[in-house]
Amino acid sequence: MVLRSELYDITVVGAGPVGLYAAYYAGLRDCRTKLIEMYPQVGGRLISMYPEKEVFDVAGHPRIVAADLVRLLTEQTQQYRPTIVLSERVEGLRVLGERVIELSTTHGVHYTQTAIIAVGCGAFVPRKLDIPHLIDLEGHGIYYYLKSFEALRGKKVLIVGGGNSAVDWALSLDGIASEITLAHRMYKFQAHEAMVDRLMASRVNVKFPYFTLKAVLGEDHVTGAVIWNERSGKEEEIAVDAIVLSIGMLTNMEPFRQWGLNIVGSGIAVAPDMSTNLPGVYAAGDIVTYPGKVLLITAGSGEAATAVNTAKEYILAGYLGR
Ligand SMILES: Cc1cc2nc3c(=O)[nH]c(=O)nc-3n(C[C@H](O)[C@H](O)[C@H](O)COP(=O)(O)OP(=O)(O)OC[C@H]3O[C@@H](n4cnc5c(N)ncnc54)[C@H](O)[C@@H]3O)c2cc1C
Numbered sequence: 001m002v003l004r005s006e007l008y009d010i011t012v013v014g015a016g017p018v019g020l021y022a023a024y025y026a027g028l029r030d031c032r033t034k035l036i037e038m039y040p041q042v043g044g045r046l047i048s049m050y051p052e053k054e055v056f057d058v059a060g061h062p063r064i065v066a067a068d069l070v071r072l073l074t075e076q077t078q079q080y081r082p083t084i085v086l087s088e089r090v091e092g093l094r095v096l097g098e099r100v101i102e103l104s105t106t107h108g109v110h111y112t113q114t115a116i117i118a119v120g121c122g123a124f125v126p127r128k129l130d131i132p133h134l135i136d137l138e139g140h141g142i143y144y145y146l147k148s149f150e151a152l153r154g155k156k157v158l159i160v161g162g163g164n165s166a167v168d169w170a171l172s173l174d175g176i177a178s179e180i181t182l183a184h185r186m187y188k189f190q191a192h193e194a195m196v197d198r199l200m201a202s203r204v205n206v207k208f209p210y211f212t213l214k215a216v217l218g219e220d221h222v223t224g225a226v227i228w229n230e231r232s233g234k235e236e237e238i239a240v241d242a243i244v245l246s247i248g249m250l251t252n253m254e255p256f257r258q259w260g261l262n263i264v265g266s267g268i269a270v271a272p273d274m275s276t277n278l279p280g281v282y283a284a285g286d287i288v289t290y291p292g293k294v295l296l297i298t299a300g301s302g303e304a305a306t307a308v309n310t311a312k313e314y315i316l317a318g319y320l321g322r
Pocket residue numbers: 013014015016017018019036037038039042043044045046049050054055056057058088089090091118119120121122123145164165168284285286287295296297298300
C-alpha cells in the first residue's frame with residue numbers, strides 16, 4: 001500500500017539538461033515533481049564532461065558556456081520547487097499497478113504515478129581504441145573529454161574524431177594549446193557544417209580523410225603519436241603532449257532491458273508522444289531512439305515537454321476514471 005503523500009505525479013530520472021527541463025516543465029503543468037540524480041550535482045554531461053566548452057546551438061543563446069547553461073536551467077527548474085534527490089542512482093523500476101510506479105535506488109524506494117527516464121547515456125564508458133599502451137597512459141596525456149582547458153595551455157594536442165565533440169574540442173583549444181592536430185578516419189565529417197568550415201579556417205592542422213591513430217608514444221606520459229593514412233598507407237610520427245579520443249560512448253542498456261523497457265539499438269524506443277512500452281513510463285533526451293533522433297540538448301528539451309504533457313494527460317485520465 002503506497003501512501004498518497006509518498007506518491008509523486010512525475011518523477012524524472014536523471015538531472016542532465018533534459019531532466020532539468022522536464023522537471024521545470026512538470027512544475028509549469030502543476031505536477032508534484034521529483035528529480036533523482038546519481039551524481040552529487042545536476043547538469044549531466046555539460047558538467048561532468050565539458051563545463052568550460054561553449055555551446056552554440058541552444059535556442060535563444062547565440063553562444064553560452066555549458067556550466068552557465070546549467071546554472072540558468074537550474075534556476076528555471078527551481079521556480080516550481082521540485083524535490084531534488086542527489087547522489088542516488090535509480091537501479092530498478094517496477095509498475096506496481098495503475099499509476100503506481102516504484103523506483104528503487106541505491107538509498108531506498110520512491111513512488112510515482114509516472115516516470116520520465118532522462119538518463120542520457122546511462123552507465124556509459126568512452127569508446128576506446130585497441131592500441132598497445134593506450135590504457136596505461138590514461139591520466140598521463142590520454143583524455144576522453146576535457147573538463148578544463150587550462151591543463152592543455154601551451155601543449156601540443158592531437159584530437160582523434162570527426163563528430164561535433166571532436167571539432168568543438170579542436171576549436172575550443174585554438175588559442176590555448178600551442179599546436180592542435182585533428183585526425184579523422186572517415187571520408188566526411190559528422191559535425192555541423194558551419195563548425196567544420198570554422199575548423200578548416202582555423203589554425204588546427206586537419207589530417208583528413210582516412211587518418212587513424214596507430215600508436216601512442218611515451219613511457220610515463222604521452223610524447224607522441226603515429227597516425228596512419230589508410231588510403232596511402234603512409235605513417236607519420238608527430239610530437240604531442242596530449243591525445244583526446246573523441247570517438248563516442250558505449251552505453252550499457254542491460255539495466256533498462258531488465259526494467260522491461262523496449263530497447264532498440266542503444267536507446268529506449270519511444271512513440272511520438274514519448275511513451276515507452278510500459279504504462280506511465282516516458283523517456284526523453286539522449287537515451288531515446290526513434291527515426292530522426294538527434295543527440296542535442298534542444299531536441300531533448302522538446303522531447304521533455306512532450307513527455308510531461310503525455311504524462312499529465314495520463315494522470316488526469318486517472319482522476320477522471322478513464
Ligand atoms: C563532448 C560533448 C560535447 C557536446 N556538445 C554539445 C553542444 O555543443 N550542443 C548540444 O546540443 N549538445 C552537445 N552535446 C550533446 C549533449 O551533451 C547531450 O545531447 C545532452 O547532454 C543530453 O542530455 P541528457 O539530459 O539526455 O543526458 P545527460 O547530459 O547525459 O544527463 C543524464 C543524467 O542522468 C544521470 N543518470 C544516469 N543514469 C542514472 C540513474 N540510473 N539514476 C539517476 N541518475 C542517472 C547522469 O548522471 C546525468 O546527470 C555534447 C556531448 C558531448 C559528449
